[in-house]
Amino acid sequence: MSSDTPTTDGQSAKIEWQSAVVSSIVRQTPTITSYFFRLPQPFAYRAGQHVDVRLTAPDGYSASRSYSIASSPCKMFSDPSAEIELAIERLEEGEVSPFFHAVVQENDEIALRGPLGGHFVWPEKPAGPILLIGSGSGLVPLISMLRHACRTDNDTPVALLLSARTREDVLYRDELIAYEEKLRRFSLRLAITREPPHRDKDFGRRIDAGMLGEVLGDLPAMPAHVFICGSNGFVNIAADGALAAGLPAAAIKTERYGE
Amino acid sequence: MLTRGFSGRKSAQEFVDRIPPGQHLVENFPVLSAGPAPRVDTAEWKFSLKIGPKPVKAWTWAEFNALPQSKWVRDIHCVTTWSKLDTQWEGVTIDDILADADLEAPTEFVLAHSYDGYSTNVPIADLSVGKAMVATKFGGKPLERDHGGPARLLVPHLYFWKSAKWVNGLQFTTRDEAGFWELRGYHMRGDPWREQRYTND
Numbered sequence: 001m002s003s004d005t006p007t008t009d010g011q012s013a014k015i016e017w018q019s020a021v022v023s024s025i026v027r028q029t030p031t032i033t034s035y036f037f038r039l040p041q042p043f044a045y046r047a048g049q050h051v052d053v054r055l056t057a058p059d060g061y062s063a064s065r066s067y068s069i070a071s072s073p074c075k076m077f078s079d080p081s082a083e084i085e086l087a088i089e090r091l092e093e094g095e096v097s098p099f100f101h102a103v104v105q106e107n108d109e110i111a112l113r114g115p116l117g118g119h120f121v122w123p124e125k126p127a128g129p130i131l132l133i134g135s136g137s138g139l140v141p142l143i144s145m146l147r148h149a150c151r152t153d154n155d156t157p158v159a160l161l162l163s164a165r166t167r168e169d170v171l172y173r174d175e176l177i178a179y180e181e182k183l184r185r186f187s188l189r190l191a192i193t194r195e196p197p198h199r200d201k202d203f204g205r206r207i208d209a210g211m212l213g214e215v216l217g218d219l220p221a222m223p224a225h226v227f228i229c230g231s232n233g234f235v236n237i238a239a240d241g242a243l244a245a246g247l248p249a250a251a252i253k254t255e256r257y258g259e
Numbered sequence: 260m261l262t263r264g265f266s267g268r269k270s271a272q273e274f275v276d277r278i279p280p281g282q283h284l285v286e287n288f289p290v291l292s293a294g295p296a297p298r299v300d301t302a303e304w305k306f307s308l309k310i311g312p313k314p315v316k317a318w319t320w321a322e323f324n325a326l327p328q329s330k331w332v333r334d335i336h337c338v339t340t341w342s343k344l345d346t347q348w349e350g351v352t353i354d355d356i357l358a359d360a361d362l363e364a365p366t367e368f369v370l371a372h373s374y375d376g377y378s379t380n381v382p383i384a385d386l387s388v389g390k391a392m393v394a395t396k397f398g399g400k401p402l403e404r405d406h407g408g409p410a411r412l413l414v415p416h417l418y419f420w421k422s423a424k425w426v427n428g429l430q431f432t433t434r435d436e437a438g439f440w441e442l443r444g445y446h447m448r449g450d451p452w453r454e455q456r457y458t459n460d
C-alpha cells in the first residue's frame with residue numbers, strides 16, 4: 001500500500017472554479033512556456049498538486065485539462081496573494097496547449113480550479129533521501145518540490161534525473177544548475193537524447209536502468225521516496241528501472257501526462 | 260465565463276451525445292496510474308470475493324476463465340478528460356461472479372482491491388445487473404499489463420479510475436468506504452454525465 005497520507009477525508013468542500021488573470025507569460029524552452037496567474041481566491045497547495053483549467057467557446061463547448069503547479073507552495077504561505085505558475089508544453093495538434101501558446105495574452109482571464117490531486121505530493125516529513133525523475137514538461141511538479149525543498153527543508157538529500165531532447169529543451173535549466181551549485185545535498189543529472197551532453201556528469205542517451213544506478217550513487221542512502229513524471233513510456237521505463245534497482249514499489253509515485 | 264479567442268476543436272460533432280461534459284475524444288488509449296505497474300503472473304493470479312474480512316470464494320485464473328464470458332462494446336471516460344468510444348472488452352460480469360459464488364449482495368457497498376494496493380469504492384448498484392465486469396481481454400487480445408492485465412474491473416458508466424487495474428478481489432462493506440483516489444480528493448461516485456470529478460462536485 002502507498003505510504004502517503006491522504007490529504008482529504010472525502011468530506012472536504014467542493015473546489016470551485018475561479019477566474020484567474022494571466023499576469024505574465026515567460027517562454028522557457030522552444031516548446032514550453034510559463035503562465036503566471038493571479039488568483040481572486042488564493043489557495044494553499046502542496047508541491048506536486050495540479051489545477052484544472054477550463055476553456056469555454058461561445059457555443060458553450062468547453063475543454064478542460066490538468067496542469068501541475070510549478071511555483072513553490074511556500075510562496076503562498078508567506079504571501080497569500082502570490083501568483084501561481086503553470087508551465088505548458090505545446091503539443092502539435094492538441095486542443096488546449098496550442099491555444100495557450102498561440103492565443104493567450106497577459107490580462108486574459110482563464111477559468112481554473114485547485115488544488116487538486118493528493119497522491120503525487122511532496123511528503124510533509126520526508127523519511128529519507130528523495131529521487132526525482134522527469135522528462136520534458138514532467139519536470140513541472142518536480143520543480144515545485146525542489147523550489148519548496150530548497151526554501152524549507154535543509155537536510156533531505158535530493159537527486160534529479162531529467163531527460164530532455166537537447167540542452168535547449170531543459171526546462172528551468174539555469175535555475176537547476178544554480179541549485180546544484182548552491183546546495184551540496186542536491187544533485188542534478190541530465191539525460192540528453194538528441195545531442196552530446198555538455199557537462200561531464202550528464203548522459204547522452206535515453207534513460208535506462210544503468211543510468212538509474214549511477215544516479216542512486218549520488219544519494220547517501222537509498223531514497224525513501226521516488227517521484228516519476230513524464231510521458232507514459234518514459235514513466236514505465238523509469239519505474240521498472242527503479243524496481244530493478246531494488247526500490248520498493250510502495251516508495252514509487254508516478255504521474256503520467258499522456259502517451 | 261467565455262475564454263477570449265477560444266472556439267475549440269470541432270472534430271466530433273457526430274458523437275456529441277456520447278461525450279459527457281468537459282470530455283474530449285481520443286483514438287489512442289492513454290495510461291494513468293499512481294505507481295509502477297505490477298507484474299502479475301496468471302499462474303499465481305487469484306480473484307477473491309469477501310464480505311468484510313470474511314473470504315467467501317476465490318478463483319484461480321483457470322477457474323475464472325471457465326466462468327461464463329461476456330463480450331461488451333462500451334464508451335469509456337477518464338477523469339483527466341479523455342473519452343474513448345466503442346472499446347471492446349471480454350470478461351466475466353459481476354452478476355456471473357456472484358452467481359458462481361451463490362451469493363446475493365449482502366450489503367450495498369463494495370471495495371474493489373488490486374495487486375498494487377489500490378482500491379476503489381463502487382456501490383453494488385453500479386456493479387450489478389449488467390453494469391460491470393472483470394475484464395481479461397481488450398480488443399480481442401489478453402489485457403496488457405499497462406492497462407491492468409491480467410484482469411481489471413470495468414465499470415464503463417463511471418469515470419475510469421473506478422475500473423481498477425490489476426484487480427484481485429471485491430469486498431462487500433457495510434458503509435461506503437473511500438478507496439485510494441477517493442481519499443485523495445476524487446469523487447465518491449464519479450458519474451461522468453454529472454461531472455463528478457473531485458470531492459463533492
Ligand SMILES: Cc1cc2nc3c(=O)[nH]c(=O)nc-3n(C[C@H](O)[C@H](O)[C@H](O)COP(=O)(O)OP(=O)(O)OC[C@H]3O[C@@H](n4cnc5c(N)ncnc54)[C@H](O)[C@@H]3O)c2cc1C
Nearest residue numbers: 065066067068087088089091093094095096097137140257
Ligand atoms: C495531473 C496532470 C498534470 C499535468 N501537468 C502538465 C504540465 O504541467 N504541463 C504540461 O504541458 N502538460 C501537463 N499535463 C498534460 C495536459 O493535461 C494535457 O494533456 C496536454 O497539455 C495536452 O493537451 P492538449 O489539449 O494540448 O492536447 P490534446 O487535444 O489532449 O491532444 C493530445 C495529443 O493527442 C493528439 N490528439 C488527440 N485527440 C485528437 C484529435 N481529436 N484530433 C487531433 N489530434 C488529437 C494530439 O495530436 C496531441 O498531440 C498534465 C496532465 C495531468 C493528467
